[in-house]
Amino acid sequence: MSRPRQTVTLTADLVILTIRDGVLCVLVVERGNEPFAGRLALPGGFLRGDESLDQTAARELSEETGMNAEKLVLRQVGVYSAPDRDPRRPRVVTCAYLAIAPDLPLPAAGSDARSARWLPVAEAQRSGLAFDHDEILRDAVELARAELQFRTIATAFCGDEFTIGELHAVYEVIWGVKLDKPNFHRKVTESDGFIVPTGGKRPTPNGRPATLYRAGGATTLSPPMMRPRSTGA
Template sequence: MSRPRTTVTLTADLVIVTIRAGHLCVLLVERGNEPFAGQPALPGGFLRGREDLNETAARELAEETGLAAESLYLQQVGVYSAPDRDPRTPRVITCAYLAIAPNLPSPEAGSDAHAASWLPVADARRLTLAFDHDQILADAVELARDQLQFRTVATAFCPRDFTIAELREVYEVVWGVKLDKPNFHRKVTDSTGFLVPTGRKRSTGNGRPAALYRAGPASTLAPPMMRPPGFAL
């Protein structure tokens, strides 16, 4: 006896994070349609036509927020396939993406959302998000924290030219810890290909001007920047 076929639908969900006013913030939308109308959710949507999931993620990003995917660091978080995660069809499987960029503007809500706004991750995790987006958000933030240890992802939070203090703020905000300034400076400047000096300086308003750097060619940190105990969960 043959088993009944199950229709499977694919979606892409986006965990878009940036640092605003000293907080790690995530982009949330207020759902305009059922299910979960009016409830906060991560931006995302269904795969269409001949799109691959990366193209779906980029399109949904533009449609729901007005942000361009080309300006973001984009990485897959994981695939979520619980049978009852979406009540609309028998099976909706989503691929979640982590996106990182500096100084992202206030978003614009698109056709599928009533509103879009930045919210500190700590506040977002106290809400009840639509679908299984609570778990996706938690997984994406943990991925970002892990990536800061082994990859040069921290520079994706920074503007094109940045100071060591601005880079250190990224680690402190994402990890939820305070780092020793001289030790941090030594580690990041000794890491091969992590930073490239621009030869220019910026006034800090208190003391000597700070040297400016840009992201180097390396994608991994050698040696890794291990996060200390006591980081935020």
């Protein structure tokens, strides 16, 4: 027995991660419209006209937060298609995107969002986001944690120039572990193309200048930076 075909509506949702004051944070908006008016949610919205989903994600990011997607690299997290995930229409399928950037500024709300702000990931996970955004956030954070093992995305949390100590802090914040500093230093400097010294130095509280680095040209880590089994997160 054949089943009737269904009309599917497409949306794009965004998980934008940054580190603020040593805490992993996610960009959330307070919904201004029903359903879930007043609840926190990830930025996102419906595909329009002849847009691609990538273009929808970029537009929604700009409309709901005032941020420019051209400055961020959007990476697909997954597709979410549960029949009841969005009460507005019978079948709403969303493609979720992950973007990472260093110490992003305070966002400005727009469109159908009452407000936009950075929220610690742990707090967002406790608060209960609208729709199925808890699941999307969980998957995106786990993707970021996993990608740190095999790809050079950790430098995306840093500025144009950074110290190994700052890069070390990125791994500790995202993985939720304490990492041995000498061992970490050896691994990142021996990974071909991961980081490149700039020739500059930065003063530190202990008085000993720290060498500055920039992101290298590699996109994968060789050898990988394996995540400890016990993350404490």
